[in-house]
Each structure stands twice: as structure tokens, then as C-alpha cells.
Amino acid sequence: MLPDATTLRLEACAVDDTTAQIILRVRSTQTSAPCPLCATPARRIHSDYGRTLADLPWAQYRVHLQLRVRKWFCGNRRCRRRIFTERLPTIAAPWARRTLRLAQRLTALGRALGGNAGVQLGHAWDVVMSRNTLLRLLRRQPAPLFPTPRVLGVDDFALRKRHTYGTVLIDLERHQPVALLPDREGDTFAQWLQAHPGVEVITRDRAKAYADGARHGAPQAIQVADRFHLLQNVAEALTQLFNRHSDAFQVVNEAISRTPHLRPDGTGVVPVPPSAPPRHAQVQAAHSRSRRLARHEQIWALRRQGWTGQAIARQLRIGKTTVFRYLRSPTFAERTSKRRGHSMLNP
Numbered sequence: 001m002l003p004d005a006t007t008l009r010l011e012a013c014a015v016d017d018t019t020a021q022i023i024l025r026v027r028s029t030q031t032s033a034p035c036p037l038c039a040t041p042a043r044r045i046h047s048d049y050g051r052t053l054a055d056l057p058w059a060q061y062r063v064h065l066q067l068r069v070r071k072w073f074c075g076n077r078r079c080r081r082r083i084f085t086e087r088l089p090t091i092a093a094p095w096a097r098r099t100l101r102l103a104q105r106l107t108a109l110g111r112a113l114g115g116n117a118g119v120q121l122g123h124a125w126d127v128v129m130s131r132n133t134l135l136r137l138l139r140r141q142p143a144p145l146f147p148t149p150r151v152l153g154v155d156d157f158a159l160r161k162r163h164t165y166g167t168v169l170i171d172l173e174r175h176q177p178v179a180l181l182p183d184r185e186g187d188t189f190a191q192w193l194q195a196h197p198g199v200e201v202i203t204r205d206r207a208k209a210y211a212d213g214a215r216h217g218a219p220q221a222i223q224v225a226d227r228f229h230l231l232q233n234v235a236e237a238l239t240q241l242f243n244r245h246s247d248a249f250q251v252v253n254e255a256i257s258r259t260p261h262l263r264p265d266g267t268g269v270v271p272v273p274p275s276a277p278p279r280h281a282q283v284q285a286a287h288s289r290s291r292r293l294a295r296h297e298q299i300w301a302l303r304r305q306g307w308t309g310q311a312i313a314r315q316l317r318i319g320k321t322t323v324f325r326y327l328r329s330p331t332f333a334e335r336t337s338k339r340r341g342h343s344m345l346n347p
């Protein structure tokens with residue numbers, strides 16, 4: 001049950017039930033140790049000292065190793081290092097306060113759950129640590145290696161919407177993010193491409209920054225407008241178009257609803273399938289639209305009879321600004337989209 005039974009020998013074991021702890025006194029059994037500088041095996045011991053390492057818990061008991069570690073004289077006369085502490089690479093990192101296997105377990109916990117949730121589950125497993133300890137262990141992990149993508153997707157993402165944006169790079173063949181860049185500047189993207197040669201296809205939105213970055217960083221790569229942004233652009237364009245011609249659509253719609261959909265002989269217009277029941281939000285939106293439409297008609301009816309804006313507001317018991325907003329346009333204005341970024345929290 002020791003981390004490495006070939007280099008450690010158990011000398012004593014003490015169980016403390018009041019603190020739910022097990023203390024294991026262990027000693028390194030290495031008969032020589034390689035110098036960390038010149039790798040010459042040393043055979044003369046200088047001294048030893050105690051080191052305490054937290055290890056994996058046993059049932060509800062926390063386990064600590066009290067480890068005697070030795071210092072050795074380097075036997076190589078030309079080596080600059082005279083005395084060194086033996087390394088125990090299978091047990092713990094040189095300055096660590098926990099064993100390698102405990103650190104690995106905690107790292108896996110932190111990777112899956114992050115700081116706070118990881119600490120909570122750790123406590124349930126009798127592994128006591130702070131959130132910062134867990135995050136420090138995670139940050140010490142080397143970034144995973146990845147091959148340079150052949151087909152690279154680039155897009156921006158918001159760290160804080162409308163304020164700070166970064167760039168995410170995705171390997172589109174492996175479907176994995178490969179890098180996050182701190183901004184969405186063309187130069188930053190170009191530098192990344194220069195440091196990772198071999199990208200053959202770059203799919204991007206049609207903003208200038210990424211086009212420039214791709215041209216400078218990977219001039220041989222083919223640039224492709226990605227499907228997501230093309231669909232998004234076409235959807236926006238069509239929404240604007242349909243809104244602008246909403247009157248015409250209304251007329252067409254009414255004409256269709258008066259037309260029998262299917263003639264007895266089976267030719268003619270294919271019947272429209274019954275639409276799915278509208279969602280709550282859509283019902284709400286439809287209600288508020290009909291309210292606004294009714295108000296628009298009321299206001300303009302009075303206007304055509306010569307009422308002033310002030311008088312209309314008093315008569316209908318609504319705000320003057322609302323009345324004047326409606327009076328700006330004799331045709332009812334559809335809402336094109338939500339007001340973005342507006343929140344009751346802004347004030």
C-alpha cells in the first residue's frame with residue numbers, strides 16, 4: 001500500500017482515532033542516489049532529515065508519511081554540487097507536501113470539477129485542501145500537446161460581452177479547441193499561425209481582422225467563409241427584408257387563407273401542415289404585438305381628427321413620449337430584434 005514499496009520501508013505505524021489520522025514512518029532504502037547535476041551515483045551519506053507527505057486516505061483516516069530523506073555527497077570531484085538531497089521520483093516531487101499519487105488524484109478532481117466543487121467533493125473524501133491548492137495543482141499541469149490542425153476554425157468569443165473578446169481556435173477535423181488567444185486582433189492570430197506552420201484551410205467569419213491575420217500568418221492556406229456565419233448573415237438579411245415587406249406578406253397571407261388548399265382532383269396548393277403550438281414566449285410576444293398595434297391605430301385615429309400629441313396622451317392616459325414615438329411613423333413598426341445588452345441592472 002506504500003507509494004513505492006521498492007524504495008520505501010515501513011518502520012512504524014500509528015493510528016490516532018481522535019484526529020482520524022494514520023502516521024506511517026517510512027525510510028528510503030536506496031543504497032545510492034544519482035547526483036541531480038552530474039548523474040554520478042553517490043554512495044556516501046551526509047545526513048538525513050524528516051519530510052511529511054500527505055498520502056491517499058484509508059477509509060475515513062487521513063494518511064501522512066513521515067519520510068526520512070537523506071543527503072548525499074557527490075562522488076564526482078569535478079562536479080560543482082557537493083551535497084544533494086536524494087530524489088524520489090516515484091513518490092513525490094522534490095518540494096511537494098503530498099505524494100505523487102495523491103496529487104494526481106486531486107488534479108483529476110480539479111480538472112473534472114474546478115476549484116470550489118472539487119474542494120467540496122475532496123472534503124467528502126476526507127482530503128482537506130483549499131481551492132487555491134487545487135487550482136495551483138491544475139495550473140502546474142503542462143498544457144496538452146496537439147498536432148497542428150490541417151483545417152482550422154477561428155472565431156471570437158466574449159470574456160465579457162461588448163467589452164472584452166478573445167479568439168478561439170478549433171481543430172475542425174478533431175473537433176477540439178486548440179488555443180485561446182487573448183484578443184481578436186489580426187496580428188495575434190498571424191503570430192499563432194507563424195508559430196504553428198502547416199494549416200491548410202482556415203474557416204472564419206468575414207471580419208477583416210482574421211482575414212488579415214490568416215493572409216500574413218499562413219499565406220498558403222485557403223480561406224473559407226464558414227457555414228455558421230453565412231447562415232447567420234442570410235438569416236439577418238431575410239429578417240430585415242421580411243419586416244420591410246410585412247404589409248405585402250400580410251396581404252398574401254390573407255389571400256392564401258381564403259383559398260381552398262386542395263382541389264377535389266388533388267392538384268393545386270399543397271396544404272400547410274398544422275404548426276406546432278406556439279411557445280409561451282411567442283404567445284407573449286404576439287399579445288404584446290397586438291396591444292402595440294391597437295395603440296398605434298388609436299393614436300393615429302385621433303391624430304387624423306386633429307388631436308394634438310398632448311391631448312392624445314391625456315385622453316388615452318399614456319405617456320407623451322410614447323405618443324410621440326408612435327406619431328413618428330404612420331405605418332406600424334414591427335420590432336426587428338430585442339434591444340441587446342439592455343437590462344434592468346444597467347442603472
Ligand SMILES: [Zn+2]
Pocket residue numbers: 035036037038039040074075076079080081
Ligand atoms: Zn555531481
